[in-house]
Amino acid sequence: MSDARSVAVIDLTALRHNVSRVARAAGGADLMAVVKANAYGHGAVACARAVLEGGAGSLAVASVEEAEEIRLGGVSARMLVMSPLSGAGFGRALAAACEVVVGDEAGVRGIAAAAGPHRLARVHVEVDTGMGRLGVPVGDALGLAESAAAAGCEVVGLMTHFATADVREGPEAGFMREQVLRFRQLLPSFRERFPGVQVHAANSAATLRDPDAAFDMVRCGIALYGCSPFGGDPADDDLVPVMTWRSRLATVKPFTSRMSAGYGRTWRAARGTWVGIVPVGYADGFARDLSGHAEVLVGGRRVPVVGTVSMDLLAVDLGSEATERGDEEVVIIGRQGQERITADDVARRRDSIAYEVTCAVSPRVARIHEG
Numbered sequence: 001m002s003d004a005r006s007v008a009v010i011d012l013t014a015l016r017h018n019v020s021r022v023a024r025a026a027g028g029a030d031l032m033a034v035v036k037a038n039a040y041g042h043g044a045v046a047c048a049r050a051v052l053e054g055g056a057g058s059l060a061v062a063s064v065e066e067a068e069e070i071r072l073g074g075v076s077a078r079m080l081v082m083s084p085l086s087g088a089g090f091g092r093a094l095a096a097a098c099e100v101v102v103g104d105e106a107g108v109r110g111i112a113a114a115a116g117p118h119r120l121a122r123v124h125v126e127v128d129t130g131m132g133r134l135g136v137p138v139g140d141a142l143g144l145a146e147s148a149a150a151a152g153c154e155v156v157g158l159m160t161h162f163a164t165a166d167v168r169e170g171p172e173a174g175f176m177r178e179q180v181l182r183f184r185q186l187l188p189s190f191r192e193r194f195p196g197v198q199v200h201a202a203n204s205a206a207t208l209r210d211p212d213a214a215f216d217m218v219r220c221g222i223a224l225y226g227c228s229p230f231g232g233d234p235a236d237d238d239l240v241p242v243m244t245w246r247s248r249l250a251t252v253k254p255f256t257s258r259m260s261a262g263y264g265r266t267w268r269a270a271r272g273t274w275v276g277i278v279p280v281g282y283a284d285g286f287a288r289d290l291s292g293h294a295e296v297l298v299g300g301r302r303v304p305v306v307g308t309v310s311m312d313l314l315a316v317d318l319g320s321e322a323t324e325r326g327d328e329e330v331v332i333i334g335r336q337g338q339e340r341i342t343a344d345d346v347a348r349r350r351d352s353i354a355y356e357v358t359c360a361v362s363p364r365v366a367r368i369h370e371g
Contacts (some may be wrong), residue, residue: 004365004366005247005279005280005284005312005364005365006245006246006247006248006279006280006284006332006365006366007245007246007247007365007366007367007368008041008042008243008244008245008246008361008365008366008367008368009243009244009245009246009334009368009370010042010043010046010047010242010243010367010368010369010370011240011241011242011243011244011370011371012046012047012050012242012369012370012371013370013371014226014240014241014242014371015042015047015050015051015054015224015225015226015242015371016050016051016053016054016055016371017054017240018054018223018224018225018226018239018240018242019031019033019050019051019054019055019056019224020054020055021223021237021238021239022204022207022208022218022220022223022224023055023056025207025208025211026202026207026211026214026218026220027211027214029200029202029214029215029216029217029218030057030058030198030216030217030218031055031056031057031058031217031218031220032056032057032058032059032060032080032200032217032218032219032220033048033051033052033056033058033059033060033220033221033224034059034060034061034203034219034220034221034224035047035048035051035059035060035061035066035070035221036060036061036062036063036066036082036221037062037066037359038066038359039225040221040222040225040227040355040358040359041243041285041358041359041360041361042225042242042243042358042367043367043369044061044066044069044070044073045069045070045073045074045075046367046369047225048070048073048075048077049073049075051224052075052077057077057078057217058077058078058079058080058217059075059077059078059079059080060079060080060081060082060219060221061079061080061081061082061098062081062082062083063081063083064081064085064089064092064093064096064098067079067081067093067096067098068092068096071096071097076097078099079096079097079098079099080098080099080100080101080124080157081093081098081099081100081101082101083101084101084103084107084134085100085107085110085111086110090110090111090113090114091114093111093114094111094114094115094119094121099122099123099124099156099157100121100122100123100124101123101124101125101126101134101157101159102123102124102125102126102144102148102153103125103126103127103128103134103135103136103144104136104144105144105147108123108144108147108148108151108153109151111123111153112148112151112152112153115152115153117152120152120153120154121152121153121154122153122154122156123148123153123154123155123156123157124155124156124157124158124159124198124200125141125144125145125148125155125157125158125159126159126160126161127141127158127159127160127183127186128160129160129178129179129182129183130162130163130175130178130179130182131160131161131162131163131179132163133161134161135160135161138182138183138185138186141158141186141190142186142189142190142193145158145190145193145194146193149194155194155197156196156197156198157197157198157199157200157217158186158187158190158194158197158198158199158200159199159200159201159219160179160183160201161201161203162176162179162201162202162203162205162206162213163175163176163179164176165202165203165205165206165209165210165213165229166205166229166230166231168209168230176206176209176210176213177210179201180201180210180212180213183201187199198216198217199215199216199217200215200216200217200218200219201213201215202214202215202218202219202220203218203219203220203221203229204220204221204222204223204224204229205223205229205230206218207220207223208223208229208230208237221355222354222355223237223239224242225241225242225243225358226239226240226241226242226243227239227241227342227343227344227354227355227358228344228354231344231347231348231353231354232344233342233344234342234344241333241334241342241343243333243334243343243358243361244331244333244334244335245331245332245333245334245361245365246329246330246331246332246334247278247279247280247329247330247332248278248279248327248328248329248330249276249277249278249298249324249326249327249328249330250276250277250278250279250313250326250327251276251277251326252274252275252276252277252318252322252324252325252326253274253275253276253277254272254273254274255269255272255273255274255275256269256272257269257270257271257272260307261275261277261306261307261315262291262306262307262308262309262310262314262315263307263308263310264308266291266292266307266308267292267306267307267308267315269317271320272320273317273318273319273320273322274317274318274319274320274322274324275306275315275316275317275318276298276303276315276316276318276322276324276326276330277313277314277315278296278313278314278315278316278330279312279313280312280313280314280330280332281309281310281311281312281313281314282309282310282311283311283312283362283364284312284361284362284364284365285357285360285361285362285365286309286314286332287309287350287360288308288309289350290305290309290346290349290350291305291307291308291309292304292305292306292307292308293305293349294346294349295341296316296330296331296332296341297330297331297332297334297335297336297337297339297341298316298318298324298328298329298330298331298336299322299323299324299328299336299337300336300337300338300339301337301339302339302341303316303317303318303319304316304317316330333346333357342354343357343358
């Protein structure tokens with residue numbers, strides 16, 4: 001590897017494979033690829049280009065700033081800003097040739113005012129069918145769309161978001177079906193009034209779980225990056241992890257029994273062993289709460305992280321028979337030999353989700369895009 005402390009290698013071939021896999025699951029529905037949060041930590045501009053090459057028809061981001069970054073990267077594809085806008089954000093979204101989501105009258109007023117008489121604002125009406133965050137109540141959706149049209153906007157989308165699409169078992173597993181039914185009851189009147197409207201609801205989990213939720217378009221993120229939206233093994237859904245996070249052993253030190261590594265002496269060697277120091281810490285995205293209960297790959301084997309993870313460094317117990325003496329490759333997320341650690345594996349150690357793991361890999365970890 002380079003002289004970087006650590007690198008995240010992004011496999012664009014795997015990304016395009018996942019786009020194809022999700023598109024097959026969506027049937028004939030269009031695919032809107034979600035590239036918000038720096039493409040879930042994978043690099044927004046390079047990933048935006050790759051998903052479009054792989055067959056996605058449009059992009060989605062969370063903020064105007066994300067949209068502007070992608071436009072500056074030379075990507076001109078259709079793009080939707082999904083989060084609420086305010087103030088100058090409405091005009092910036094239009095200047096970046098983006099469509100916007102409106103979920104209340106304030107949003108309609110804001111985008112209509114920014115557009116004025118000389119620009120056309122293309123809007124997606126968001127309906128709250130049970131997520132309990134953004135969007136207009138089901139009974140008010142058509143009225144909001146009428147307000148948008150009366151204000152000079154073009155209503156091009158009708159959308160909702162599922163609260164439990166990733167829950168396959170248990171008491172909440174059926175709630176997605178309730179949301180689908182609530183949403184579906186809007187469609188006859190909405191399509192009659194706005195015949196060209198594009199209806200979309202499904203995220204990655206819903207797309208892989210239920211073809212009936214695809215409607216006209218699906219909005220997929222995490223599955224494109226090769227992580228399971230259900231928290232399991234990505235291979236179960238024919239997904240290929242896109243990110244490999246690598247570092248190296250900065251140094252290897254012999255430890256005798258009772259020697260400690262790291263702040264607070266939270267770990268002490270039970271026997272003679274070799275301890276490796278890896279130049280990765282919580283400022284790089286390796287969370288402090290992984291201290292003492294995570295593993296990395298060295299020499300094709302799993303080795304435990306020991307002691308307290310610090311801002312810039314972590315320690316690993318290589319074992320008494322270790323032959324490493326420094327500069328050997330360390331894989332934090334990815335494959336080495338026959339062993340593999342996925343973002344989903346790391347997430348389970350934290351009682352979290354893969355989304356948080358990949359998004360947390362910080363900007364000081366260089367992204368290298370291959371394929």
